[in-house]
Structures are given as C-alpha cells and as structure tokens.
Amino acid sequence: MTNILAIETSCDETAVAIVNNRQVYSNIVASQIPVHKLYGGVVPEVASRQHLESINGLINQALEQAQLDWDRIDAIATTCAPGLVGALLVGQTTAKTLAMVHNKSFLGVHHLEGHIYATYLGDPTLEPPFLSLLVSGGHTSLIYVKDCGVYETLGQTRDDAAGEAFDKVARLLQLGYPGGPVIDKLAKQGNPQAFKLPEGKVSLPEGGYHPYDASFSGLKTAVLRLVQKLEKEGERLPLSDIAASFQETVAKGLTKRVIKCAVDYGLCKIAVGGGVAANSALRLHLREAAASHNFQVIFPPLKFCTDNAAMIGCAAADHFKRGHTSALNLKVRSRMHLNQVMELYEQ
Ligand code: KG4
Numbered sequence: 630m631t632n633i634l635a636i637e638t639s640c641d642e643t644a645v646a647i648v649n650n651r652q653v654y655s656n657i658v659a660s661q662i663p664v665h666k667l668y669g670g671v672v673p674e675v676a677s678r679q680h681l682e683s684i685n686g687l688i689n690q691a692l693e694q695a696q697l698d699w700d701r702i703d704a705i706a707t708t709c710a711p712g713l714v715g716a717l718l719v720g721q722t723t724a725k726t727l728a729m730v731h732n733k734s735f736l737g738v739h740h741l742e743g744h745i746y747a748t749y750l751g752d753p754t755l756e757p758p759f760l761s762l763l764v765s766g767g768h769t770s771l772i773y774v775k776d777c778g779v780y781e782t783l784g785q786t787r788d789d790a791a792g793e794a795f796d797k798v799a800r801l802l803q804l805g806y807p808g809g810p811v812i813d814k815l816a817k818q819g820n821p822q823a824f825k826l827p828e829g830k831v832s833l834p835e836g837g838y839h840p841y842d843a844s845f846s847g848l849k850t851a852v853l854r855l856v857q858k859l860e861k862e863g864e865r866l867p868l869s870d871i872a873a874s875f876q877e878t879v880a881k882g883l884t885k886r887v888i889k890c891a892v893d894y895g896l897c898k899i900a901v902g903g904g905v906a907a908n909s910a911l912r913l914h915l916r917e918a919a920a921s922h923n924f925q926v927i928f929p930p931l932k933f934c935t936d937n938a939a940m941i942g943c944a945a946a947d948h949f950k951r952g953h954t955s956a957l958n959l960k961v962r963s964r965m966h967l968n969q970v971m972e973l974y975e976q
C-alpha cells in the first residue's frame with residue numbers, strides 16, 4: 630500500500646489528490662476560471678497568487694476526505710514541468726517543504742505524463758502499449774505510450790493547441806472564456822456543413838503533408854476572414870453554423886490523424902485526454918472511426934481529462950514503485966519534452 634499525496638498547479642487549476650496506485654482516495658480541484666474569465670484568458674501572475682491562497686486549505690481537505698493523516702502518506706508528488714513557472718513553483722515549493730517536514734520521498738512529475746496516466750484512473754485494467762491523444766488548452770499531441778517513462782511523440786500541433794483554437798475562435802465570436810464548452814453547446818443547433826474551413830495540414834519540405842502533425846492557426850484565421858466577410862455583407866452572424874463548422878473541422882482533422890497513426894503503428898487502443906476530450910463532435914467521430922477499425926477508444930471521466938492531481942499521483946506512484954524519486958533541488962521548467970521525463974528522477 631503506497632499512498633501518494635499529489636499536487637498540480639501548472640496552469641489555472643489548484644489541485645490536490647491522494648491516490649494509491651490507480652485508486653483515488655481524494656481528488657480536489659479549485660478552478661480559477663471565474664477569476665481569469667474577467668481577463669478573457671489565463672493571467673500567469675494571477676494564477677500564481679490564486680494557487681498560493683488555496684493550496685494549504687486544499688491539502689487539508691484532501692487528507693480529511695481520504696481520512697488519512699501524514700503517517701499514512703508515503704510520498705509527495707507535484708507537477709514540475711511543463712507549465713507556467715510561477716504557478717509550478719507554488720506547487721513544487723509546497724511539495725518539497727512537506728516532504729522535508731514530514732520526512733517523505735519527493736517526486737516531480739511531467740504534466741503530460743500525468744495526462745497519460747489519467748487513462749488508468751478511468752480504466753485501471755489498461756496496460757501499454759497504446760496511443761494517447763492529448764488535446765487541451767496547452768497541448769495537442771499524439772503519443773506512443775510504451776511503458777512508464779517511455780514515450781514517443783508521433784504528432785503534435787505546429788502552432789496553437791486544439792483547446793486554444795476553441796478559445797480563440799470563441800473570443801472572436803464574442804462568446805466568452807473558456808471557448809470549448811460554449812462552442813460545443815452552440816454547435817448543437819448549427820449545421821456543421823454550412824461553411825467549408827481548412828483542416829490545417831502541415832506541408833513537408835520534400836512535398837506532401839505530415840501525416841500526424843496539425844496546425845490550427847490557419848483555421849482560426851479562416852474563421853476570422855469568414856466573420857469579416859459576413860459582417861461586410863451586412864449579414865447577421867450565423868453563430869451556431871460557424872461554431873458547428875469550426876468544431877466539425879477540428880474533430881474530423883484530429884480523428885483522421887489519430888486513426889492513421891494507430892493503423893501505421895499497429896496500436897489498437899486509443900486513449901484521449903485533456904479538456905477537448907469533452908467535445909461531443911470529437912467523441913462521435915473518433916468513436917465511429919475507431920469502431921470501424923475494431924479499435925478500442927477510451928475517454929476517461931471528464932474530471933480526470935481536465936487538469937487534476939489524481940493523474941499526477943497515479944504517474945508518481947508508478948515511478949515510486951520502480952524506485953524513482955526526485956532530488957530536493959529539482960527545478961521547475963516551463964518547457965520539457967516528454968522524452969526527457971527520466972531527467973526528473975534520481976535512480
Ligand atoms: O485540460 P484542460 O482543462 O486544461 C489545460 O491543460 O489546458 O483544457 C482546457 C481546454 C480549454 O481550451 C477549453 O476551451 C477546452 O479545453 N474545452 C473544450 C471543451 N471543454 C473544454 N473544447 C472543446 N469542446 C469542449 N466541450
């Protein structure tokens with residue numbers, strides 16, 4: 630029995646959880662969305678301050694909810710990279726201090742490895758290898774999951790993340806922040822075929838297109854041009870048709886890449902994570918396409934798709950089991966490639 634207390638503060642959710650491998654004893658998330666909403670997006674300084682204000686209370690709540698005291702905690706884990714440096718520092722300093730005070734092991738966790746481990750929380754029987762599609766406000770990646778700490782990034786976005794594209798399009802349609810849920814809701818009343826938008830293919834120097842990489846900035850500009858054209862023509866903006874057409878383009882583009890990648894690498898299990906995993910069009914298209922190839926597709930419960938600390942604890946538990954712990958002088962990093970995960974641990 631190894632109980633891990635985990636902290637996640639890489640962006641705009643302050644989260645604390647206690648897990649025992651793939652079992653979650655408590656999972657508390659304090660979202661900062663209402664605060665950042667006032668500014669139309671995440672303000673890093675505000676995020677750090679909010680983390681600082683809530684973290685201690687959330688740790689106490691997590692212990693209470695799990696009905697555990699410090700004696701029963703074996704290790705303390707926190708996200709160390711990638712993310713907003715000031716925000717990461719709050720979680721990391723807290724975790725290191727608690728590890729020192731209570732004489733526990735300390736583990737730094739890569740945020741994306743956490744998102745991959747979220748899949749195990751939804752399906753504890755799952756084992757690698759599988760293909761992971763991570764689609765959030767900060768990331769869009771296709772990852773070949775081979776083992777704990779062993780990942781190959783097969784595809785990614787060349788510019789905006791998928792969620793970022795939803796947020797930017799929502800902003801230009803003046804629908805508020807975060808954009809994904811509003812666009813998803815509005816799209817339900819619209820015609821997804823109303824406007825033809827570019828899917829965002831990435832050209833290769835040798836000709837042709839990258840099979841798995843995506844680009845969303847062209848799509849966002851195409852929506853902007855469409856809005857400008859319709860406004861110039863004096864038309865009332867058909868918001869639901871624009872939302873539905875945009876969403877359809879993103880969902881179909883992602884589905885095409887995921888399926889091609891799974892076929893090429895012979896991976897018949899596909900796990901989806903990140904806030905955009907909530908998108909109804911993505912769920913529909915990916916489920917349909919996966920079924921026609923006899924692939925299994927796993928969408929973990931949404932509370933584990935969006936940022937949370939249970940996924941960080943689950944990843945830390947696997948590393949801890951293998952004897953990996955982090956040094957107390959480990960630094961936070963705003964950027965870190967997933968294939969550098971093992972740099973976080975002393976072995
Ligand atoms: O994983 P997440 O909570 O935080 C990050 O690590 O970024 O993802 C947040 C992103 C936002 O960009 C939000 O607009 C998007 O996920 N999102 C959605 C939906 N719900 C949230 N995008 C499309 N459809 C949704 N239903």
Ligand code: ZN
Pocket residue numbers: 740744765767935936
């Ligand atoms: Zn995330």
